[in-house]
Amino acid sequence: MNLLRRNIGSLPVGIWMAFGALLLIGLAWLMQAYSLLNWESAVNLGFQNGSFTGDASEKLLAKKEEGEAIADLIWPLPLTLVAFFGILRKRFIGFVACMMVFAICVYFPLFYIFQLWETHIQTALGATLLWGIPSILGIMGLWSNRQLFQKHIV
Amino acid sequence: MKPTTITWILAIFGAITFLPLMLAQFIMLLKPNSRQAKNLIIGKGKEWRDHTHFRSALAFAWADLLIILPLLVISIIGVFSGQVWAYVLWLALGVLSIYFSILFWVLEKAYTYPSYGWVAYYTYFWGFFLYWGIGATVYSILQII
16 A cells, blocks of 8 residues: 555556546546437447447447446546546545445446346457546545645545 | 444444345345346336346346455445544545445436336335445545645
């Protein structure tokens, strides 16, 4: 844990890890936002699996993924923005928001592993590598440096 | 950090809200295609809409039992032991609970609301998860500060 507190530039390693995870997570919300704007193009780019022009099963998958995209933009996206700017300014609210975002991003890759293992294994693995593992590392990095945020609440 | 009356209320409310769900998820894992599992997860007399719907329910069952149940049990033990990290776990559980509430509002309300009616929907079937999530999140933030 000492390594996570060691500074690289102006910030400790653990905070850089949290920032890295947040940037990757921000990419996910951008993909979700793009999907809602142009669903079929997002399917072609590999951002989503279900197409609204496919068979009944694919349409149902698309409906489910669309619901997830809407929920992601309502709750985790604003939290991610608060986390990013909050951590940048070393505010406690940033620490809290960041932990909240990481909690969501640890749960969902695990959910995808069980849901998509048979059909879309690349999505499950992609979510685990891009968001699940970085979020766990981000939690460790942030928790190791929690003393940085104690003095500033908002 | 001593437990307060609010800690007790949130712990009891959390147990009442989550433990029946965990039991239903456990039945879902043991007998995924049984009538009992379908009645508990998607409503009395309802059928899986298709394989995607079934796989989603099964995945939620696994993820809930692997993440939500340990978070709930460890955090409740932790808050009564006066540990700060336990409130971080409550925060995680609270934020997930709010997220699920939004997700299921968007995805499932059209199916579950007519089947259960507004009283059940806005209490134990859906509402409690949102109320507990908001309560646990706000209280945990105040405790961690």
